[in-house]
Amino acid sequence: MISIMGHDNRLAEYEILPHILERWSPRSMTGDPILRDDLFAIFEAARFAPSAYNEQPWRFVFALSGTPNFDRFKAILVQYNWDWAKKASALLIVAAKDTFSHNGEPNKWSFYDCGCACGFLALEATRRGYVTHTMAGFSAEEAIEKLDIPEGYTPIVAIAIGKIAPRDFLPDELQEREFPSPRKPQSDFIFRGSFSGE
Ligand SMILES: Cc1cc2nc3c(=O)[nH]c(=O)nc-3n(C[C@H](O)[C@H](O)[C@H](O)COP(=O)(O)O)c2cc1C
Numbered sequence: 001m002i003s004i005m006g007h008d009n010r011l012a013e014y015e016i017l018p019h020i021l022e023r024w025s026p027r028s029m030t031g032d033p034i035l036r037d038d039l040f041a042i043f044e045a046a047r048f049a050p051s052a053y054n055e056q057p058w059r060f061v062f063a064l065s066g067t068p069n070f071d072r073f074k075a076i077l078v079q080y081n082w083d084w085a086k087k088a089s090a091l092l093i094v095a096a097k098d099t100f101s102h103n104g105e106p107n108k109w110s111f112y113d114c115g116c117a118c119g120f121l122a123l124e125a126t127r128r129g130y131v132t133h134t135m136a137g138f139s140a141e142e143a144i145e146k147l148d149i150p151e152g153y154t155p156i157v158a159i160a161i162g163k164i165a166p167r168d169f170l171p172d173e174l175q176e177r178e179f180p181s182p183r184k185p186q187s188d189f190i191f192r193g194s195f196s197g198e
Contacts, residue, residue: 001013002014002015002016002021007179007180009179009180009181009182009183010022010024010180013186017123019123019126019127020123022126023122023123023126023131023132024131024180024181025131025132025133025134025181026131026133026164026167026178027084027085027133027170027174027177027178028084028087028164028165028166028167028169028170028174028178029084029085029087029088029089029131029160029162029163029164029165030087030089030162030163030164030165031065031086031087031088031089031162031165032089032162032163033064033065033066033089034064034089034090034130034161034162038125038128038130039062039064039090039161041124041128042121042124042125042128042130042161043060043121044124045120045121045123045124046058046060046117046118046120046121046124047117048120049113049116049117049119049120050113050116051109051113051116051117052100052107052108052109052110052112052113053100053102053107055097055100055101055107055110055113056113056117057096057097057098057107057110057113057114058094058095058096058113058114058117058118059094059095059096059097059149059153060092060093060094060095061092061093061095061143061147061149062090062091062092063090063091063092064089064090065087065088065089065090065091070090070091072146072147073085073086073091073158074086075139075142075146076093076138076139076142076143076146076147076158077091077135077137077138077139077158078137078138078139080137081135081137081138081158083171083174084160084170084174085133085135085158085160087162087165087169088133088160088161088162089130089161089162089163090160090161090162091158091159091160091161092158092159092160092161093138093143093147093149093155093157093158094114094117094118094155094156094157094158094159095143095149095153095154095155095156096110096111096113096114096153096154096156097110097152097153098110098152098153098154099152110154111154111156114156118134118157118159121159122134125161129163130161130162130163131161131162131163131164132159132160132161133159133160134157134158134159135157135158135159135160136157137158138155138157138158140154140155143155143158
């Protein structure tokens, strides 16, 4: 067993890239500003993700804490998420371009590609000492309106990037959930030969 964080939910059975094991999604953040170089290096990691037809369908609209743009996320995030994510250093909306640029056909893989780019982003953030927390709890309609997201792009998730803070900065009910989540064993999701094993 390989453990990086000393937490039972972050024990890997094989040696893997340490930042994969280190990454988790805390809600307790300090509200400190993010360094410009760190933010753009984190986006740079996303840039090198693979994508169908190399379409690179990901789009990131970001806002830095302490700016009017950041305050717009109050209306975009659901209340539950805003209550903790307001202490992030940066908030993002990830939107996918819905069609391929080379032929205008629907891109069935755009969400897949955005997810991969966000994975790369999260790992680079981890390497640089930041935490990320993805959120489905936001209003796509508000994001489209408040962030001027044009037709042909679908908002998929919001992401908070920040510096981790002690868990007791959170309200009690959130403190209880402030730990790295468990993982299924490989036997639940790896199938040799066929799904049924026959
Ligand atoms: C697509 C997606 C949507 C999520 N939505 C929310 C959310 O709205 N609010 C929240 O607090 N956490 C949200 N999460 C965080 C997950 O609960 C968390 O990633 C999962 O429990 C695994 O934990 P870990 O990231 O710490 O390993 C979301 C994660 C993903 C990938």
